[in-house]
Amino acid sequence: MDTKTKILNAAEILFAEKGFTATSLREITSDAEVNLAAVNYHFGSKKELIKALMKRYLDQLSPVLVSALVKVNEQELKPTLEQVFTAFVEPLLSLNDYRENGTSIFLQLLGRSYTDSQGFLRWFITTNYPGIIDNFVTAVHRAYPELSTEDIFWRLHFTMGTAVFTMSSTGALIDIAENDFCEKVDVAGVIYRIIPYVAAGVGAPVSSV
Amino acid sequence: MDTKTKILNAAEILFAEKGFTATSLREITSDAEVNLAAVNYHFGSKKELIKALMKRYLDQLSPVLVSALVKVNEQELKPTLEQVFTAFVEPLLSLNDYRENGTSIFLQLLGRSYTDSQGFLRWFITTNYPGIIDNFVTAVHRAYPELSTEDIFWRLHFTMGTAVFTMSSTGALIDIAENDFCEKVDVAGVIYRIIPYVAAGVGAPVSSV
């Protein structure tokens, strides 16, 4: 395995676990068993390493996810919200084939992108992968036409918050859950739990006020 | 105003904006116009400062919130989920009387507590203020008895995610919303938008699987 990949593989785990700021290049290069200077040699800077990391996942996920959303939009004239959100499941879980714990790691990284580093990654993602958002909004609009643009805006952000926050603390939450309910929990299980929640949330009746 | 308060007031704003790790004691003491060493003198360490910060808010919020939840539990044998979540509104907004932008700052800090610093604050909060969680779970259980303890656990965390994430990016979101919809938005307005969403989410039908 080449140095670049070794760094990416070690970095994504640490970044997902502890956040971008709290993870040092020395930890990364130590785990990756490469020289400290290798990060700056191969990626230029820590910031560029983070971007490369997100790009690796998004390039993998984006086409699959977009085509899943397009499929919903083509097959169903008026899809249910559950159908729309279910379209996310398979593409997200396919990241587990790509990398071990890929789904969990990616979603955690996504969460970190929104809270760490003053949102420069949020900009990077939304400007580089608009197809996801556009197709998603279209599908929601078809599923629930009575929802105003304004309501869609807010409820999609609520949904994003649900997913992102949950995955950022999934590790800890799964620990608590397993202790309290003595049951095995995995990422796929959590995702399937989220779907009815966000579908019902987005589908809530519009306030009459 | 004494040094301790000056530090707390400056720190909470910076911590809410940039996170705990990304905010240095030098920034805080500079904004607070006190000496750098004052933090360690009055609080012992940065970690203790953060705890004191959260304690200041939670000591203010906890009794009001608990009594609001108790009231729901006493007045309604089977409250609606909207009633349960509406019980949060007034206590949360009362933080604005306590401190300028108190509601927003507190919720942002709460969000940081869950993602920063490997969850030591999460432990601090849940072990020190169990009354909130207990009464909340009780109310939800009454409103929706068919929901298993496990489902309640997860859906409450989803709800937490919705609120916390939204508030963490409220500044940016309000800007976008006001540009796109040419309408005035404030924190209270966002909170009232969240309620039907989370009420519907928690009230979603339980998966038959």
Place this chain on the structure above:
DNA sequence: TGTCATTTTAAACGCATGTTTTAAAAAATA
């Protein structure tokens, strides 16, 4: 095999961090 570009290595750089120290100032106490 010898040459040149690429990659790896160890060391250092400059800077920022949280914390500690030591002394001066202020406040409280008697």
Place this chain on the structure above:
DNA sequence: TATTTTTTAAAACATGCGTTTAAAATGACA
């Protein structure tokens, strides 16, 4: 007022950070 305690102040400390440097090792190719 004299003495003790509490608070502020400036400076230094030790540590860890991202990054850079310059030399050594490696690889590709003539």
